[in-house]
Ligand SMILES: [Fe+2]
């Protein structure tokens with residue numbers, strides 16, 4: 001494979017800019033068991049999130065590209081292009097990440113299967129777009145939590161932490177693109193129908209996301225010989241709602257999606273985008289000027 005030039009983290013960018021960063025984290029060649037502070041449940045939770053991504057991100061790219069050629073809006077087409085390039089790099093790195101999970105002994109194919117089946121059932125372009133908007137909102141919420149509380153990844157293996165910070169930053173940079181497309185694509189529909197489709201897609205997506213996430217967490221833990229009975233469920237409850245409370249921390253921003261006329265551009269994340277960029281620039285600068293984050 002051709003070697004890509006290391007991404008220049010010191011180059012300045014506008015706050016609004018969607019910046020595709022061709023960075024390789026090399027997780028597939030060096031996968032770590034219990035990489036999240038030696039905690040198998042936390043590790044399984046985040047690994048399960050990665051299982052969704054290659055299938056999911058290919059689906060998002062397809063759903064937006066369908067409209068790029070149909071909507072006569074060069075500015076939006078440029079946004080879609082930046083979005084698609086970011087998501088394509090995410091797909092590549094999460095395929096590599098998931099290859100590492102397979103090398104650790106996990107049945108990745110069986111875990112990806114329900115994701116592929118669910119997404120393959122969504123054939124109508126506008127529904128596919130509404131599902132993409134829903135997933136983009138969910139990922140933007142988790143990204144906000146990650147960038148607002150970077151200490152949540154304390155104790156994580158460096159390559160994994162960098163990958164998730166990189167992914168979180170880019171999700172925030174492109175958080176509004178799918179809904180921008182949806183607004184235009186559904187412009188001819190009555191407002192109540194546009195709202196109903198957006199919310200119906202969110203309800204279905206959030207339900208299946210949680211169901212498959214928990215299913216895959218349990219499967220991963222069982223494959224490592226861990227118990228997934230009552231103690232597992234108590235630990236999940238603690239992680240989601242108490243400490244650190246991933247769901248609790250993202251609940252407020254999640255519910256804003258239910259407001260009629262919701263527009264992610266009305267939530268100013270400039271400080272998070274700046275701090276995420278600065279965090280990653282400092283991380284990679286610490287490798288030294290001759291180091292290549294791609295390796
Ligand atoms: Fe992504």
Ligand SMILES: [Fe+2]
Pocket residue numbers: 087136139171174
């Ligand atoms: Fe995304």
